Amino acid sequence: MARRRKGRFINGIVLLDKGTGISSNHALQRVKRLYNANKAGHTGALDPLATGMLPVCLGEATKFSQHLLDADKRYLVTAKLGERTDTSDSDGEVVQIRPVKFEQKLLEDSLEHFRGDTMQVPSMFSALKYQGQPLYKYAREGIEVPREARPITVFELLFVSLEGDDLTLDIHCSKGTYIRTIIDDLGEMLGCGAHVTMLRRTQVAGYPYEKMVTLEQLTELAEHVDKEDESSFSVLDDLLLPMDTAVANFTEVNLPDACEQFIMQGQPVQATGLKAGELVRMTLGEQRRFIGIGTMNDDGLLAPKRLVVDHSAE
Numbered sequence: 001m002a003r004r005r006k007g008r009f010i011n012g013i014v015l016l017d018k019g020t021g022i023s024s025n026h027a028l029q030r031v032k033r034l035y036n037a038n039k040a041g042h043t044g045a046l047d048p049l050a051t052g053m054l055p056v057c058l059g060e061a062t063k064f065s066q067h068l069l070d071a072d073k074r075y076l077v078t079a080k081l082g083e084r085t086d087t088s089d090s091d092g093e094v095v096q097i098r099p100v101k102f103e104q105k106l107l108e109d110s111l112e113h114f115r116g117d118t119m120q121v122p123s124m125f126s127a128l129k130y131q132g133q134p135l136y137k138y139a140r141e142g143i144e145v146p147r148e149a150r151p152i153t154v155f156e157l158l159f160v161s162l163e164g165d166d167l168t169l170d171i172h173c174s175k176g177t178y179i180r181t182i183i184d185d186l187g188e189m190l191g192c193g194a195h196v197t198m199l200r201r202t203q204v205a206g207y208p209y210e211k212m213v214t215l216e217q218l219t220e221l222a223e224h225v226d227k228e229d230e231s232s233f234s235v236l237d238d239l240l241l242p243m244d245t246a247v248a249n250f251t252e253v254n255l256p257d258a259c260e261q262f263i264m265q266g267q268p269v270q271a272t273g274l275k276a277g278e279l280v281r282m283t284l285g286e287q288r289r290f291i292g293i294g295t296m297n298d299d300g301l302l303a304p305k306r307l308v309v310d311h312s313a314e
Contacts, residue, residue: 007038009311011059012240017212043068052201061243074203081165084193088180110189119149244290250281257285268301
């Protein structure tokens, strides 16, 4: 007997505006249930404390989520000066209190230190793994393990405000940058300590801020959905961004319709405009239907790497 499929075959990306106090995985599962999607994945976790843009990939879009994990991010962060915590944010325990007394020049010089290419030692309270376990599990047991410094890039670090002991910054950075670590390091450079009290992700890749929706908004729309009537999901589906927006920065290679049977069977085809080793976005025909990503193989042909599977007939 054929297995009954779980959930709908729906493809696209939801720009979720994650609220504070919930994990990224919890938010992901909520979105998956609301859409009754058969498959879902997020594109870079936000701490429970953090809010803001969390692209959630549904269906075939999950195949391209890695490229959003690798994308630049932008954050608005507020730091409490004068207090250092064991997690570098307000969810942790205060471990040191010091007076806040530094000159503006020291702040400006300290901020400059973080701009551009630097090496950062990840926080013990991160999801990076050591011997198969996330670092935060060791941290919660009071165990400190060695971490290697990793290269990061801060493309832009803007001073927003300093109100009392609350410092707000706008940071545009590369993947893998820990904002909590920047704030903790900055606090030490200022001689007073600091920790994150507010963190909001305002951008992932080139996605528009105004397209974000909250779980509350999705839940309200879902009240009008009849799970037995596929068409009723349109109130939610209309919010989905196309799955190829995850690879919008890739060069497009448009193939003739005649190539479809070959490329979809994993066979390389002739194509122009290829560069060795470059991943490209493959589209088909005059309608430029997105079918996946590919790259030039050793024979100079376009070889598929990840393909979009059409489940509509299942």
